[in-house]
Amino acid sequence: MNLCYPSKSRGLVSLIDGDSYHHDADDDHKNKHHHNHHCHHHCHHHHRGTLLSSTTATQPPFLVYPSPTKLVNNNNNTDGSSSIYTTTPTAVGDTNTHHRSSIYPAYLASLSSSFSTSPRLLSQSSFPLADDASIMPAPYPRTPPPFPRRRPHAGTIVSPPAPLRISSSSHHPSSRASAAAQEPYCHRQHHHHHHHHKLQYETIGPAHLRTYRLLLPNDLIADCQLDPIVAHAEHFATNRLLHGWQTDLYSLTKQDIALRDIPGMLPLIQPIFDYVTQAIRTLYGCHEVVVDKNQPHILKYSVDSGHTGVQLHHDRCDVTANLALSRSGDYCGGGTYIRDTGSIIKLNYGECLLHPGSLVHGGMEVTKGTRYLMVTFAHLR
Numbered sequence: 001m002n003l004c005y006p007s008k009s010r011g012l013v014s015l016i017d018g019d020s021y022h023h024d025a026d027d028d029h030k031n032k033h034h035h036n037h038h039c040h041h042h043c044h045h046h047h048r049g050t051l052l053s054s055t056t057a058t059q060p061p062f063l064v065y066p067s068p069t070k071l072v073n074n075n076n077n078t079d080g081s082s083s084i085y086t087t088t089p090t091a092v093g094d095t096n097t098h099h100r101s102s103i104y105p106a107y108l109a110s111l112s113s114s115f116s117t118s119p120r121l122l123s124q125s126s127f128p129l130a131d132d133a134s135i136m137p138a139p140y141p142r143t144p145p146p147f148p149r150r151r152p153h154a155g156t157i158v159s160p161p162a163p164l165r166i167s168s169s170s171h172h173p174s175s176r177a178s179a180a181a182q183e184p185y186c187h188r189q190h191h192h193h194h195h196h197h198k199l200q201y202e203t204i205g206p207a208h209l210r211t212y213r214l215l216l217p218n219d220l221i222a223d224c225q226l227d228p229i230v231a232h233a234e235h236f237a238t239n240r241l242l243h244g245w246q247t248d249l250y251s252l253t254k255q256d257i258a259l260r261d262i263p264g265m266l267p268l269i270q271p272i273f274d275y276v277t278q279a280i281r282t283l284y285g286c287h288e289v290v291v292d293k294n295q296p297h298i299l300k301y302s303v304d305s306g307h308t309g310v311q312l313h314h315d316r317c318d319v320t321a322n323l324a325l326s327r328s329g330d331y332c333g334g335g336t337y338i339r340d341t342g343s344i345i346k347l348n349y350g351e352c353l354l355h356p357g358s359l360v361h362g363g364m365e366v367t368k369g370t371r372y373l374m375v376t377f378a379h380l381r
Ligand SMILES: O=C(O)CCC(=O)C(=O)O
Pocket: 087, 253, 299, 310, 315, 322, 335, 336, 337, 361, 362, 363, 364, 373, 375
Protein backbone atom coordinates (compact mmCIF):
# COMPACT_ATOMS: atom_id res chain seq x y z
CA MET A 1 0.00 0.00 0.00
CA ASN A 2 1.42 3.31 -1.04
CA LEU A 3 1.15 5.83 1.72
CA CYS A 4 -0.11 9.22 0.85
CA TYR A 5 2.63 11.26 2.44
CA PRO A 6 5.87 9.33 2.27
CA SER A 7 7.91 12.48 2.50
CA LYS A 8 5.87 14.22 5.13
CA SER A 9 5.30 11.27 7.38
CA ARG A 10 7.41 11.52 10.47
CA GLY A 11 6.06 8.41 12.06
CA LEU A 12 3.24 7.89 14.44
CA VAL A 13 5.05 8.83 17.59
CA SER A 14 5.97 12.28 16.45
CA LEU A 15 2.54 12.82 14.97
CA ILE A 16 0.74 12.26 18.19
CA ASP A 17 3.11 14.23 20.30
CA GLY A 18 1.39 17.24 21.74
CA ASP A 19 3.69 18.07 24.58
CA SER A 20 4.21 21.59 23.43
CA TYR A 21 0.91 22.89 24.47
CA HIS A 22 -0.01 25.03 27.41
CA HIS A 23 -3.07 25.77 29.40
CA ASP A 24 -4.32 27.22 32.58
CA ALA A 25 -5.22 24.18 34.60
CA ASP A 26 -7.04 26.10 37.29
CA ASP A 27 -9.38 27.78 34.88
CA ASP A 28 -9.97 24.53 33.08
CA HIS A 29 -10.92 22.82 36.23
CA LYS A 30 -13.33 25.52 37.29
CA ASN A 31 -14.98 25.72 33.93
CA LYS A 32 -15.55 22.08 33.34
CA HIS A 33 -16.62 21.39 36.84
CA HIS A 34 -19.18 24.10 36.62
CA HIS A 35 -20.47 22.94 33.25
CA ASN A 36 -20.74 19.34 34.07
CA HIS A 37 -22.08 19.68 37.50
CA HIS A 38 -24.82 21.86 36.20
CA CYS A 39 -25.62 19.69 33.24
CA HIS A 40 -25.44 16.42 35.06
CA HIS A 41 -28.32 17.40 37.25
CA HIS A 42 -30.26 19.17 34.62
CA CYS A 43 -30.12 16.28 32.22
CA HIS A 44 -31.10 13.66 34.71
CA HIS A 45 -34.01 15.74 35.71
CA HIS A 46 -35.29 15.98 32.18
CA HIS A 47 -34.43 12.62 30.80
CA ARG A 48 -35.62 10.11 33.30
CA GLY A 49 -38.61 8.21 32.14
CA THR A 50 -38.23 9.18 28.51
CA LEU A 51 -35.99 6.44 27.28
CA LEU A 52 -38.27 3.72 26.06
CA SER A 53 -39.97 5.58 23.30
CA SER A 54 -37.16 5.35 20.82
CA THR A 55 -34.97 2.47 21.79
CA THR A 56 -34.27 0.05 24.58
CA ALA A 57 -33.85 1.02 28.17
CA THR A 58 -30.18 0.24 27.94
CA GLN A 59 -29.68 2.46 24.94
CA PRO A 60 -30.82 5.87 26.01
CA PRO A 61 -31.34 8.02 22.95
CA PHE A 62 -29.39 10.97 24.24
CA LEU A 63 -25.96 12.07 25.08
CA VAL A 64 -24.94 12.38 28.66
CA TYR A 65 -22.20 13.95 30.55
CA PRO A 66 -19.96 11.79 32.64
CA SER A 67 -20.33 12.56 36.29
CA PRO A 68 -18.20 15.43 37.51
CA THR A 69 -16.06 13.10 39.53
CA LYS A 70 -14.76 11.54 36.35
CA LEU A 71 -13.73 14.87 34.98
CA VAL A 72 -10.28 15.13 36.35
CA ASN A 73 -7.06 15.72 34.57
CA ASN A 74 -5.69 12.26 34.36
CA ASN A 75 -3.16 12.19 31.64
CA ASN A 76 -1.15 9.83 33.72
CA ASN A 77 -3.78 7.64 35.23
CA THR A 78 -2.71 5.33 37.96
CA ASP A 79 -5.72 3.05 37.61
CA GLY A 80 -4.70 1.69 34.25
CA SER A 81 -7.35 3.55 32.34
CA SER A 82 -6.50 5.78 29.46
CA SER A 83 -7.18 9.43 29.19
CA ILE A 84 -9.38 10.42 26.32
CA TYR A 85 -8.31 12.96 23.82
CA THR A 86 -9.43 13.79 20.38
CA THR A 87 -7.03 15.30 17.93
CA THR A 88 -4.17 17.61 18.62
CA PRO A 89 -4.96 21.17 19.47
CA THR A 90 -2.22 23.42 18.38
CA ALA A 91 0.09 24.66 21.02
CA VAL A 92 -1.61 27.58 22.63
CA GLY A 93 1.56 29.21 23.76
CA ASP A 94 3.42 28.90 20.51
CA THR A 95 3.68 31.12 17.52
CA ASN A 96 0.37 29.94 16.19
CA THR A 97 -1.49 31.65 18.96
CA HIS A 98 -2.03 34.79 16.98
CA HIS A 99 -3.85 32.84 14.30
CA ARG A 100 -6.54 32.00 16.74
CA SER A 101 -9.69 33.96 16.22
CA SER A 102 -10.88 36.28 18.89
CA ILE A 103 -14.09 34.28 19.06
CA TYR A 104 -12.22 31.28 20.35
CA PRO A 105 -11.15 32.22 23.87
CA ALA A 106 -13.23 29.37 25.20
CA TYR A 107 -10.84 26.97 23.56
CA LEU A 108 -8.06 28.21 25.73
CA ALA A 109 -9.98 27.54 28.87
CA SER A 110 -10.96 24.08 27.83
CA LEU A 111 -7.91 22.66 26.18
CA SER A 112 -6.62 20.54 28.99
CA SER A 113 -9.64 18.75 30.29
CA SER A 114 -9.88 15.03 29.87
CA PHE A 115 -11.87 12.20 31.26
CA SER A 116 -11.54 8.50 31.74
CA THR A 117 -12.65 5.94 29.28
CA SER A 118 -14.69 2.99 30.35
CA PRO A 119 -12.54 -0.09 30.93
CA ARG A 120 -15.29 -2.25 29.49
CA LEU A 121 -14.50 -0.92 26.06
CA LEU A 122 -11.31 -2.87 26.14
CA SER A 123 -12.99 -6.21 26.78
CA GLN A 124 -13.57 -8.63 23.97
CA SER A 125 -16.82 -10.37 23.18
CA SER A 126 -18.54 -11.64 20.09
CA PHE A 127 -20.99 -9.71 18.01
CA PRO A 128 -22.43 -10.50 14.60
CA LEU A 129 -21.26 -8.20 11.87
CA ALA A 130 -22.02 -7.66 8.23
CA ASP A 131 -19.85 -9.30 5.61
CA ASP A 132 -17.42 -7.08 3.82
CA ALA A 133 -18.93 -5.04 1.06
CA SER A 134 -22.45 -6.02 1.95
CA ILE A 135 -25.06 -3.52 2.89
CA MET A 136 -27.33 -4.87 5.53
CA PRO A 137 -29.28 -3.80 8.56
CA ALA A 138 -27.37 -3.62 11.78
CA PRO A 139 -28.34 -6.17 14.40
CA TYR A 140 -29.00 -4.70 17.79
CA PRO A 141 -26.27 -6.08 20.01
CA ARG A 142 -27.14 -7.88 23.20
CA THR A 143 -23.59 -7.80 24.43
CA PRO A 144 -20.97 -5.17 23.88
CA PRO A 145 -19.08 -5.87 20.68
CA PRO A 146 -15.33 -6.26 20.59
CA PHE A 147 -13.44 -3.05 20.45
CA PRO A 148 -9.90 -2.59 19.25
CA ARG A 149 -7.45 -1.84 21.98
CA ARG A 150 -6.26 1.67 22.15
CA ARG A 151 -2.59 1.91 21.47
CA PRO A 152 -0.33 3.15 24.18
CA HIS A 153 0.29 6.80 23.58
CA ALA A 154 3.67 8.32 23.28
CA GLY A 155 2.51 11.76 24.22
CA THR A 156 -0.41 13.96 24.92
CA ILE A 157 -2.47 14.71 21.89
CA VAL A 158 -5.55 16.28 22.57
CA SER A 159 -7.58 17.93 25.03
CA PRO A 160 -11.22 17.36 25.14
CA PRO A 161 -13.03 20.26 26.63
CA ALA A 162 -16.13 19.72 28.70
CA PRO A 163 -18.52 17.24 27.13
CA LEU A 164 -21.47 18.70 25.36
CA ARG A 165 -25.00 17.81 24.67
CA ILE A 166 -26.38 19.37 21.55
CA SER A 167 -30.08 19.75 21.30
CA SER A 168 -32.22 20.72 18.38
CA SER A 169 -34.75 22.14 20.77
CA SER A 170 -32.37 24.73 22.09
CA HIS A 171 -31.80 28.07 20.54
CA HIS A 172 -28.32 29.23 20.07
CA PRO A 173 -28.13 31.21 23.28
CA SER A 174 -26.11 34.02 21.89
CA SER A 175 -24.63 35.25 18.69
CA ARG A 176 -21.42 35.55 20.62
CA ALA A 177 -19.81 32.19 20.08
CA SER A 178 -17.61 32.44 23.13
CA ALA A 179 -20.65 32.93 25.32
CA ALA A 180 -22.37 30.02 23.63
CA ALA A 181 -19.42 27.82 24.28
CA GLN A 182 -19.71 28.50 27.98
CA GLU A 183 -23.26 27.21 28.16
CA PRO A 184 -23.70 23.51 27.59
CA TYR A 185 -26.86 22.43 25.91
CA CYS A 186 -28.77 20.23 28.25
CA HIS A 187 -32.15 19.97 26.68
CA ARG A 188 -33.94 16.87 25.70
CA GLN A 189 -32.93 15.34 22.44
CA HIS A 190 -35.68 14.78 19.94
CA HIS A 191 -36.91 11.27 19.46
CA HIS A 192 -37.50 11.19 15.79
CA HIS A 193 -38.53 8.55 13.37
CA HIS A 194 -35.01 7.66 12.31
CA HIS A 195 -34.71 5.47 15.32
CA HIS A 196 -37.11 3.10 13.63
CA HIS A 197 -35.03 2.82 10.49
CA LYS A 198 -32.66 -0.06 10.08
CA LEU A 199 -29.11 1.09 9.72
CA GLN A 200 -27.66 0.81 6.27
CA TYR A 201 -23.96 0.24 6.39
CA GLU A 202 -21.10 -1.85 5.10
CA THR A 203 -18.14 -3.20 6.97
CA ILE A 204 -14.75 -2.06 5.75
CA GLY A 205 -11.85 -4.46 6.24
CA PRO A 206 -11.82 -7.26 8.79
CA ALA A 207 -14.76 -7.21 11.19
CA HIS A 208 -12.55 -6.77 14.24
CA LEU A 209 -11.44 -3.36 12.99
CA ARG A 210 -14.98 -2.12 13.57
CA THR A 211 -14.83 0.20 10.60
CA TYR A 212 -18.03 1.01 8.75
CA ARG A 213 -19.38 3.02 5.92
CA LEU A 214 -22.74 4.28 7.07
CA LEU A 215 -25.35 5.44 4.61
CA LEU A 216 -27.56 8.18 5.93
CA PRO A 217 -31.25 7.85 5.13
CA ASN A 218 -32.37 9.71 2.10
CA ASP A 219 -34.63 12.06 4.00
CA LEU A 220 -31.57 13.48 5.77
CA ILE A 221 -29.44 14.07 2.71
CA ALA A 222 -31.78 14.43 -0.27
CA ASP A 223 -32.34 17.82 -1.85
CA CYS A 224 -28.81 18.91 -1.09
CA GLN A 225 -29.61 19.16 2.60
CA LEU A 226 -25.96 19.10 3.58
CA ASP A 227 -25.06 22.06 1.41
CA PRO A 228 -26.32 24.73 3.82
CA ILE A 229 -23.95 23.33 6.45
CA VAL A 230 -21.03 24.10 4.19
CA ALA A 231 -22.53 27.43 3.15
CA HIS A 232 -23.01 28.53 6.75
CA ALA A 233 -19.48 27.50 7.64
CA GLU A 234 -18.02 29.33 4.65
CA HIS A 235 -20.00 32.45 5.49
CA PHE A 236 -18.88 32.28 9.09
CA ALA A 237 -15.23 31.72 8.23
CA THR A 238 -15.25 34.60 5.78
CA ASN A 239 -17.16 37.11 7.85
CA ARG A 240 -16.49 36.23 11.45
CA LEU A 241 -13.07 34.66 11.69
CA LEU A 242 -10.08 36.92 11.64
CA HIS A 243 -7.97 34.36 9.84
CA GLY A 244 -10.73 32.57 8.01
CA TRP A 245 -10.42 28.82 8.03
CA GLN A 246 -6.95 28.91 9.57
CA THR A 247 -8.35 28.16 12.99
CA ASP A 248 -5.84 25.56 14.10
CA LEU A 249 -8.53 24.07 16.28
CA TYR A 250 -6.70 20.82 15.77
CA SER A 251 -3.06 20.94 14.91
CA LEU A 252 -3.08 18.23 12.28
CA THR A 253 -6.20 19.03 10.35
CA LYS A 254 -5.82 22.78 10.85
CA GLN A 255 -8.92 24.06 9.07
CA ASP A 256 -11.69 23.12 11.44
CA ILE A 257 -14.57 24.97 13.00
CA ALA A 258 -16.68 23.70 15.85
CA LEU A 259 -20.15 23.68 14.38
CA ARG A 260 -21.82 24.92 17.52
CA ASP A 261 -19.87 28.14 17.20
CA ILE A 262 -21.66 28.94 13.97
CA PRO A 263 -24.97 30.78 14.40
CA GLY A 264 -27.89 28.96 12.88
CA MET A 265 -25.99 25.72 12.49
CA LEU A 266 -27.50 23.56 15.21
CA PRO A 267 -30.89 23.01 13.58
CA LEU A 268 -29.13 21.96 10.40
CA ILE A 269 -26.89 19.39 11.99
CA GLN A 270 -29.05 18.08 14.80
CA PRO A 271 -30.96 15.36 12.92
CA ILE A 272 -27.78 14.17 11.25
CA PHE A 273 -25.86 14.22 14.48
CA ASP A 274 -28.64 12.31 16.23
CA TYR A 275 -28.65 9.70 13.52
CA VAL A 276 -24.89 9.26 13.58
CA THR A 277 -24.73 8.96 17.36
CA GLN A 278 -27.56 6.46 17.32
CA ALA A 279 -25.66 4.46 14.71
CA ILE A 280 -22.57 4.55 16.89
CA ARG A 281 -24.54 3.25 19.84
CA THR A 282 -25.92 0.45 17.75
CA LEU A 283 -22.77 -0.55 15.91
CA TYR A 284 -20.42 -0.28 18.87
CA GLY A 285 -22.87 -1.49 21.48
CA CYS A 286 -22.53 1.33 23.94
CA HIS A 287 -25.19 2.99 26.04
CA GLU A 288 -24.13 6.55 25.69
CA VAL A 289 -22.15 8.69 23.34
CA VAL A 290 -20.35 11.65 24.85
CA VAL A 291 -18.80 14.43 22.85
CA ASP A 292 -16.95 17.58 23.76
CA LYS A 293 -17.99 21.05 22.77
CA ASN A 294 -15.95 21.03 19.59
CA GLN A 295 -18.02 18.18 18.18
CA PRO A 296 -19.15 17.90 15.58
CA HIS A 297 -16.73 20.08 13.67
CA ILE A 298 -16.37 20.85 10.02
CA LEU A 299 -13.06 20.20 8.32
CA LYS A 300 -11.97 21.72 5.04
CA TYR A 301 -9.28 20.69 2.63
CA SER A 302 -8.67 22.65 -0.51
CA VAL A 303 -5.98 23.09 -3.06
CA ASP A 304 -6.44 26.85 -2.87
CA SER A 305 -5.72 27.02 0.85
CA GLY A 306 -2.78 24.67 0.59
CA HIS A 307 -4.23 22.50 3.33
CA THR A 308 -4.94 19.43 1.28
CA GLY A 309 -4.76 16.44 3.59
CA VAL A 310 -3.67 15.11 6.92
CA GLN A 311 -0.79 12.84 7.67
CA LEU A 312 -1.05 9.52 9.45
CA HIS A 313 -2.26 9.83 13.01
CA HIS A 314 -4.84 8.46 15.36
CA ASP A 315 -7.61 10.29 17.12
CA ARG A 316 -7.75 10.14 20.89
CA CYS A 317 -11.36 9.16 21.06
CA ASP A 318 -13.24 5.88 20.99
CA VAL A 319 -14.93 6.35 17.65
CA THR A 320 -14.46 8.88 14.88
CA ALA A 321 -17.37 9.69 12.59
CA ASN A 322 -16.39 11.29 9.35
CA LEU A 323 -19.33 12.45 7.23
CA ALA A 324 -18.85 13.59 3.64
CA LEU A 325 -20.31 17.04 3.04
CA SER A 326 -18.85 17.20 -0.47
CA ARG A 327 -19.69 15.25 -3.55
CA SER A 328 -16.97 13.10 -5.00
CA GLY A 329 -17.00 15.27 -8.13
CA ASP A 330 -16.12 18.37 -6.09
CA TYR A 331 -12.49 17.35 -5.71
CA CYS A 332 -9.80 15.00 -6.93
CA GLY A 333 -7.78 12.86 -4.57
CA GLY A 334 -9.01 12.87 -1.00
CA GLY A 335 -10.50 10.00 0.91
CA THR A 336 -9.51 8.50 4.23
CA TYR A 337 -6.66 6.03 4.29
CA ILE A 338 -6.88 3.50 7.11
CA ARG A 339 -3.66 1.63 7.51
CA ASP A 340 -5.01 -1.61 8.95
CA THR A 341 -7.70 -1.99 6.31
CA GLY A 342 -5.16 -1.13 3.61
CA SER A 343 -7.74 0.93 1.85
CA ILE A 344 -8.59 4.46 0.98
CA ILE A 345 -12.24 5.07 1.74
CA LYS A 346 -13.86 7.57 -0.54
CA LEU A 347 -17.26 8.55 0.66
CA ASN A 348 -20.15 9.78 -1.39
CA TYR A 349 -22.20 12.78 -0.31
CA GLY A 350 -24.00 11.93 2.90
CA GLU A 351 -22.02 8.81 3.70
CA CYS A 352 -20.26 8.53 7.00
CA LEU A 353 -17.14 6.60 7.87
CA LEU A 354 -17.07 5.22 11.40
CA HIS A 355 -13.81 3.90 12.78
CA PRO A 356 -12.17 3.46 16.14
CA GLY A 357 -10.11 6.54 16.85
CA SER A 358 -7.22 4.24 17.69
CA LEU A 359 -6.79 3.07 14.09
CA VAL A 360 -3.95 4.80 12.32
CA HIS A 361 -5.35 6.80 9.44
CA GLY A 362 -4.81 9.86 7.32
CA GLY A 363 -6.60 12.18 4.94
CA MET A 364 -5.41 11.68 1.40
CA GLU A 365 -4.24 14.75 -0.39
CA VAL A 366 -6.82 16.67 -2.37
CA THR A 367 -5.23 17.50 -5.71
CA LYS A 368 -8.07 19.56 -7.11
CA GLY A 369 -11.10 21.30 -5.65
CA THR A 370 -12.39 21.31 -2.09
CA ARG A 371 -13.38 18.56 0.31
CA TYR A 372 -15.49 19.19 3.42
CA LEU A 373 -16.18 16.72 6.21
CA MET A 374 -18.27 16.81 9.33
CA VAL A 375 -16.13 15.09 11.93
CA THR A 376 -17.24 13.88 15.35
CA PHE A 377 -14.85 12.53 17.95
CA ALA A 378 -17.03 10.34 20.12
CA HIS A 379 -16.49 8.77 23.51
CA LEU A 380 -18.49 5.71 24.42
CA ARG A 381 -19.97 4.92 27.78
O1 LIG B 1 -9.54 13.58 5.94
C1 LIG B 1 -9.92 12.52 6.42
O2 LIG B 1 -10.56 11.71 5.75
C2 LIG B 1 -9.56 12.18 7.84
C3 LIG B 1 -9.74 13.32 8.80
C4 LIG B 1 -9.20 12.96 10.15
O3 LIG B 1 -8.54 12.00 10.32
C5 LIG B 1 -9.49 13.79 11.34
O4 LIG B 1 -10.20 14.79 11.21
O5 LIG B 1 -9.03 13.44 12.43
